[in-house]
Amino acid sequence: MTGPFDSLAAPAVRIAEVPTPVERFDVFGTATTSFWVKRDDLTHPLYGGNKVRKLERIFATAKALGRTRIVTVGALGSHHVLATTVHGTRAGFAVEAALVAQPVTDHVIENLRASLAQGLVAHPCRTWSGVPWAVLRRLGRDALYVPPGGSNVDGALGYVDAARELAAQIRGGLLPEPDLVYVTLGSGGTAAGIGAGFDLEGLRSKVVAVGVASPPFAVQWSLRRLYRQVAKRVGVATTSASFERRFDVDWSQFGAGYGHATPACEAAIREAHTSGLELDATYTGKTFAAARARVSVGDATSILFWHTLSASPRAPLLASAPSIEDLRSRPKLGPLLPTSRRT
Numbered sequence: 001m002t003g004p005f006d007s008l009a010a011p012a013v014r015i016a017e018v019p020t021p022v023e024r025f026d027v028f029g030t031a032t033t034s035f036w037v038k039r040d041d042l043t044h045p046l047y048g049g050n051k052v053r054k055l056e057r058i059f060a061t062a063k064a065l066g067r068t069r070i071v072t073v074g075a076l077g078s079h080h081v082l083a084t085t086v087h088g089t090r091a092g093f094a095v096e097a098a099l100v101a102q103p104v105t106d107h108v109i110e111n112l113r114a115s116l117a118q119g120l121v122a123h124p125c126r127t128w129s130g131v132p133w134a135v136l137r138r139l140g141r142d143a144l145y146v147p148p149g150g151s152n153v154d155g156a157l158g159y160v161d162a163a164r165e166l167a168a169q170i171r172g173g174l175l176p177e178p179d180l181v182y183v184t185l186g187s188g189g190t191a192a193g194i195g196a197g198f199d200l201e202g203l204r205s206k207v208v209a210v211g212v213a214s215p216p217f218a219v220q221w222s223l224r225r226l227y228r229q230v231a232k233r234v235g236v237a238t239t240s241a242s243f244e245r246r247f248d249v250d251w252s253q254f255g256a257g258y259g260h261a262t263p264a265c266e267a268a269i270r271e272a273h274t275s276g277l278e279l280d281a282t283y284t285g286k287t288f289a290a291a292r293a294r295v296s297v298g299d300a301t302s303i304l305f306w307h308t309l310s311a312s313p314r315a316p317l318l319a320s321a322p323s324i325e326d327l328r329s330r331p332k333l334g335p336l337l338p339t340s341r342r343t
């Protein structure tokens with residue numbers, strides 16, 4: 001199925017400040033392996049990271065279909081919900097989300113307060129089983145449903161755009177064609193889009209998708225499905241052999257599961273910080289740790305880490321945000337925010 005617009009033209013809604021830089025970090029490489037970072041932490045000064053490119057394609061479809069409301073889903077502290085709220089309201093949409101309870105950390109509370117300050121209409125759910133009802137109740141002819149993580153075909157198409165941008169930077173001599181591209185595998189749209197984009201551009205770089213979300217079999221299935229769908233959308237034929245050639249799925253950093261840091265991840269966060277890169281414990285710290293471990297193996301001449309976390313300061317998003325006490329006093333949200341916080 002083709003969409004309401006040309007999937008290879010630039011997105012009709014432009015939010016990201018592109019091209020994002022590619023930078024070489026000699027401190028993370030060796031004499032025989034160069035280490036590069038694709039700075040998608042810098043996609044937008046107000047709120048960056050990987051969700052911005054996904055949302056450009058999603059919002060373009062919403063506009064083409066005449067929808068004025070976005071209905072989405074995420075955990076309480078979801079980056080996707082925050083990004084959708086920040087950029088969706090600015091693109092003229094009303095943004096609503098079913099928000100599901102998760103272990104409450106300071107980071108989770110901050111994202112939730114920022115989302116509400118930016119205009120999110122929240123529909124709190126105690127468990128994921130409550131989500132379908134919360135979403136169905138809010139759907140209508142004026143609404144577009146966006147799945148968790150923004151990982152539908154449109155979202156993945158945003159990363160086909162990104163892969164094509166990297167290919168142009170390679171052709172322009174800004175970096176060599178990487179042997180390995182390390183990217184976080186959450187809901188899969190980012191990795192799927194990059195893989196299909198590399199196919200389209202004829203790059204030979206292997207996409208190493210570092211698994212951080214559960215359950216692993218479902219995550220892997222979702223990556224395969226999205227890769228197949230988005231490749232078809234841009235006119236690239238795929239088989240399971242082409243998937244195997246293009247991707248390695250790496251679960252070495254999964255540890256105790258989604259949102260649980262590992263010692264290697266914590267070390268990676270500290271190491272990157274000293275070179276001016278901010279990582280997080282759920283997604284990018286694990287991927288960076290895997291990429292650094294691969295440098296030590298010494299089997300690649302060039303490794304690229306695709307940064308996906310927003311580097312933007314939180315303070316501007318938190319101006320006039322509700323206090324935690326205010327959130328605790330709300331009848332449906334309060335019970336999801338126990339007083340003893342894990343940090």
Ligand SMILES: *Cc1c(COP(=O)(O)O)cnc(C)c1O
Pocket residue numbers: 049050079080149151184185186187188189190191280283284308309310
């Ligand atoms: C959402 C997210 C990811 C995962 O991207 P998917 O497309 O869901 O696989 C990676 N890193 C960060 C910081 C994210 O917020």
